[in-house]
Amino acid sequence: MGSRETSDAIASAHxxxxxxxxxxxxxxxxxxxxxxxxxxxxxxxxxxxxxxxQGKPIKEALGEVNYGASxxxxxxxxxxxxxxxIIPPTLSDRRLLVLKQPVGVVGAITPWNFPLAMITRKVGxxxxxxxxxxxxxxxxxPLTALAAADLALQAGIPAGAxxxxxxxxxxxxxxxxxSTQVRKITFTGSTAVGKKLxxxxxxxxKKVSLELGGNAPCIVFDDADIDVAIKGSLAAKFRNSGQxxxxxxxxxxxxGIYEKFASAFIKAVQSLQVGxxxxxxxxxxxxxxxxxxxxxxxxxxxxxxxxAHIMLGGKRHSLGMTFYEPTVVGNVSNDMxxxxxxxxxxxxxxxxxxxxxDAIHMANDTNAGLAAYIFTKSIPRSWRVSEALExxxxxxxxxxxxxxxxxxxxxxxxxxxREGSKYGVDEYLELKYxxxxxxx
Ligand code: SIN
Numbered sequence: 001m002g003s004r005e006t007s008d009a010i011a012s013a014h015x016x017x018x019x020x021x022x023x024x025x026x027x028x029x030x031x032x033x034x035x036x037x038x039x040x041x042x043x044x045x046x047x048x049x050x051x052x053x054q055g056k057p058i059k060e061a062l063g064e065v066n067y068g069a070s071x072x073x074x075x076x077x078x079x080x081x082x083x084x085x086i087i088p089p090t091l092s093d094r095r096l097l098v099l100k101q102p103v104g105v106v107g108a109i110t111p112w113n114f115p116l117a118m119i120t121r122k123v124g125x126x127x128x129x130x131x132x133x134x135x136x137x138x139x140x141x142p143l144t145a146l147a148a149a150d151l152a153l154q155a156g157i158p159a160g161a162x163x164x165x166x167x168x169x170x171x172x173x174x175x176x177x178x179s180t181q182v183r184k185i186t187f188t189g190s191t192a193v194g195k196k197l198x199x200x201x202x203x204x205x206k207k208v209s210l211e212l213g214g215n216a217p218c219i220v221f222d223d224a225d226i227d228v229a230i231k232g233s234l235a236a237k238f239r240n241s242g243q244x245x246x247x248x249x250x251x252x253x254x255x256g257i258y259e260k261f262a263s264a265f266i267k268a269v270q271s272l273q274v275g276x277x278x279x280x281x282x283x284x285x286x287x288x289x290x291x292x293x294x295x296x297x298x299x300x301x302x303x304x305x306x307x308a309h310i311m312l313g314g315k316r317h318s319l320g321m322t323f324y325e326p327t328v329v330g331n332v333s334n335d336m337x338x339x340x341x342x343x344x345x346x347x348x349x350x351x352x353x354x355x356x357x358d359a360i361h362m363a364n365d366t367n368a369g370l371a372a373y374i375f376t377k378s379i380p381r382s383w384r385v386s387e388a389l390e391x392x393x394x395x396x397x398x399x400x401x402x403x404x405x406x407x408x409x410x411x412x413x414x415x416x417x418r419e420g421s422k423y424g425v426d427e428y429l430e431l432k433y434x435x436x437x438x439x440x
Contacts (some may be wrong), residue, residue: 001167006134006175011161013132014104014181016160018402021102025079029130034155039069039116042151050115050144051277055322056240056397057428058277063352068116068148070404071420075124078425086286093440095268098373099432102130103166103207104183106428107176109197111189112244112288115141116148118188118211119250121408121419127161129428131184134163134176140288173197178205186427187211188245190221191368191413198416203424209427211245211409214370217363218248218399219385221356221376222256224263228397230377233348234268236373236399238326240344243292245414246371246393246402249342250332252351252359260349262330266312269348272326274317287345293322296345302337303329303349311350324391334365344367356385364390370410 020028039046047061056064085098106126112120119135126133137145144162149164165172176182177200184207191212201208218236220229228350236248254263277285287293293316296422300314314325332338332349339351353359363372372391376382386394392410395401402408407418417427 001133002171002264003175005167006172009134009165010105010159010175010179010181012160013163016158017102017130017132017274018102020127020132020158020161022260023130025082028130029076029079030073031156032124032127033156035152036069036072036076038151038155039065039072039148040066042147043069046116046144046147048278049147050141051285053141053143054112054115055199055277055288058280058354059283060240061277061316064114064117067404068114068120068329071117071120071124073423074420076127077127078422079128079420081427082425093438095436097434097436097440100129100144101432102430103428103430104131105179105181106131106186107131107182108133108135109173109185109187109189110135110137110145111140112140113240115144119145119148121224121404122186122188123162125424127157128430130332132161132163133429134165134182136165136169136172136176139166139169147238155221173200175223177201177206178204181208184209184428186417194415196386207427209409209419210415211419212370212413212415213368214247214338214410214414215246215249215342215366215368216246216371216373216391217359217389217406218251218373219359219363219375220251220257220261221359221374221381222254222379223377224257224375225377225397226257226261230264230268232373232397233265233377233381234399236283237348238269238346239400241287241324243288243344245342247344247400248348248373250362251337252305252350252362254359255352255354258350258352259278261330262311265350266328269312269326274319274323274326280375283345284326287324288322290322291344293324296324296343296347299337299341299343299347300327302423303332306333306336308332308338310334310350313346324336332363334362340366341438353386356381360385360388364388367413368410369412370414371395371401390416
């Protein structure tokens with residue numbers, strides 16, 4: 001598909017907006033709830049499809065189906081709680097009201113690393129608010145998107161309310177940006193593409209929300225519970241083989257615990273099973289494509305040429321194709337690509353630090369600001385550091401923090417707006433002020 005099909009989809013979304021947005025909140029809620037039920041009753045098939053097209057291990061794929069479905073369930077409920085306001089008037093013969101209304105047609109551009117959840121986290125609140133949507137899934141994972149859309153149709157969500165276009169990505173993107181009928185762009189993906197979409201939205205002054213790249217620090221203090229820190233940093237680093245925007249990208253370890261942490265962490269990483277995602281024992285699948293492997297290789301070469309040392313792995317896996325060995329790199333410093341940019345692969349750089357101030361400084365020394373993790377047993381320190389970190393999400397003694405009930409999103413160049421939670425609907429609503437005068 002290209003510009004013509006995208007324009008057709010926009011036209012269909014635009015026509016359907018007038019009927020979908022006029023339904024009662026309860027009617028939209030029921031349709032979303034049915035979609036949720038259908039996703040759950042087809043979860044094995046969806047997970048299988050996801051593992052086949054994306055490569056993530058089947059257990060993780062099943063986890064993503066539940067995670068993805070949870071946004072539909074949550075926003076089916078939230079649809080009924082989109083309240084306006086009544087403002088105390090400044091003149092006695094007036095009444096001042098605030099209505100919340102859907103923004104209109106939404107263009108949603110989603111990535112391959114969460115082929116279902118990144119769609120439902122956008123489409124769930126959009127449909128709940130009364131918007132209609134044109135989704136462009138990643139060209140690497142279109143099948144999960146189509147399967148989810150088919151289930152939406154079966155649930156009674158009208159064809160025009162949820163449209164999926166795939167194919168020529170630049171043409172589709174341009175058609176969405178240029179259309180005056182598309183009133184909002186929501187995107188999850190790289191910071192570079194996010195900036196282009198933001199610039200491209202300026203011409204038609206669209207509302208924009210962006211969930212972009214991260215460079216998550218995972219700070220392990222001397223006073224951490226080592227078992228909790230190992231479990232949490234392993235989960236934060238190796239989820240989806242390191243291919244998430246919230247993956248720990250730099251593991252900052254305080255000097256007093258560095259050696260002990262490094263040897264326990266290496267042992268834990270050695271236990272990760274690389275292989276075919278359809279095998280139950282596999283915990284690490286392949287990377288998405290050859291370019292992803294080459295990026296990891298470039299980062300490793302850069303780090304070793306500047307004095308880092310490979311403590312484990314550091315090369316392509318013997319399985320070949322796009323499998324890469326789970327890797328631990330020691331003595332990483334802030335002049336290396338591994339420190340400065342997202343590796344998006346199964347590589348854990350260990351960075352030693354001396355003081356709490358040093359750790360905060362190193363953690364914030366980046367344009368990214370999505371997720372950060374800290375491990376400490378000190379309650380005052382966990383407050384101090386959480387508040388000092390320039391990030392949208394902070395995990396304290398926990399490496400897996402995403403949930404439909406909490407706001408997800410970044411600061412600085414990691415994005416704009418929040419997804420999920422009660423705040424997630426704000427991105428799909430406009431406020432309308434109504435002043436009723438001469439009431440006496
Ligand atoms: C992402 O990597 O973009 C999303 C991760 C999550 O929802 O936890």
